[in-house]
Amino acid sequence: MEQHKKTIPVSFILRAITWILLSISFPFFEAFYTQHPYLLQVAYGLNTFLTASVIISIGKFIIVAFYNRRHAAHKVRGNFVLGISRLAAILNAIFAIIAVMIALGIDPREFITSMTIVAMAIAVIFREYITNMISGLIVMFSEQFSIGDHIRIGEHSGKIIDITFANIVVLNEEEDMVLVPNNLVFTATVINKSAQISNKLTVRFELPLAEQMDVQTLSARLDPVLKTMPDLTAGAEVIVRIAELGKDFVKYKIDLYAIDSSNRRQKRIESAVLNAVLDLNRGAA
Structure with missing residues (x-):
């Protein structure tokens, strides 16, 4: 199992610190805000966004952590985490718009009520994009x-x-x-194609037209090398194909099956196959 690097959530920390400082400023600088009502509106708008953003981030972290813990013993495809991240981005964008309204002195509830007809027209105009977005969310959570x-x-x-x-x-x-x-x-x-064969990988390379080989010959020469690779599935079929024929080169593709879907393992297999191809060229020379 590959180890994922843990990254420090610098963005979340900065948002949380700013939110705390801004919340503390309201009682401590009440007189200042009273003298500058516009800055109070801006502060309220920013505080609304930061409050929502911090809560969304914490909720996202808890949900993802619970999901990963619940499926720790099972192989998952990662779409749920992607869907949660995209959904969090939508919620952040919505609260950012609300925060701008508050900063400008606009009541979001009155604005939404007055924009209902316009919103319906926009929904009709951008129907395809909206349905695409909904379909995208369904795909992400599937x-x-x-x-x-x-x-x-x-x-x-x-x-x-x-x-x-x-x-x-x-x-x-x-x-x-x-x-x-x-x-x-x-x-x-x-x-x-990956539902049943998630360990499949394709190695691509090209040879000069003068040194090209037919797929049967290339497969026969690589077969002894491939059989000694412990990272490959024993007895799995190796498929060699010509991907493209150029003016002075031939591009090949080799479909292989690793013992698992580890990216590191597949990179190791690809490197070994390419080294074997280089050895064939040196031997032919």
Whole structure:
């Protein structure tokens, strides 16, 4: 199991300290705020945002800690944490807008009431984006697929590198970044290639056209080396393919299966395979 580095929540600490100091300032500098009512509005607005932000951060930490503890003995795909983080970002943005209203002397309740019709019009205009955002939240909280999975959605296939409120960002086999709308997940056929094979990895390399080999020859020459690798699944099929044929080069892809989905292990396998390819070239020379 890989160890994740613990980072000091500097942002949270700064927000908490600012919130405490600002809350203390109200009784201690009451006379000053009375003389400067505009600064009092700004202080109230900032205090509203910081109060909500600190509570949201604490709630997020507790929920994630409870979730991780509850699933400590099980393999989880990490979407729940992603969904909580995105939801916390939305709540922070909402309270930031409310804080600005308070700082400007606008009553948020009256503003929302007066903007109801406008809000309905905005909801109609931005319906696609809103439904995409809702679909994105559903995807984030689901366990069907997560970042790092290899999937096929409709005509698009590749590795998920990010999930946003608008799109699922997929890196396809041509190394192109494809933005797939979240709504497509619920209207198109989705195949998760990593659901059963999470230990699959693909090693890519290229050879000069003058030194190219057919896939059968390359597979036969690499097979003795691959069989000695303890990180690979014993007896698993090794698939060698030509990915691209250029003017003076040939790009190859080798699909392998590690004994687990550890990134460190897969990087070690990739390095060993590439070293074996270099040895083949030196031997051929």
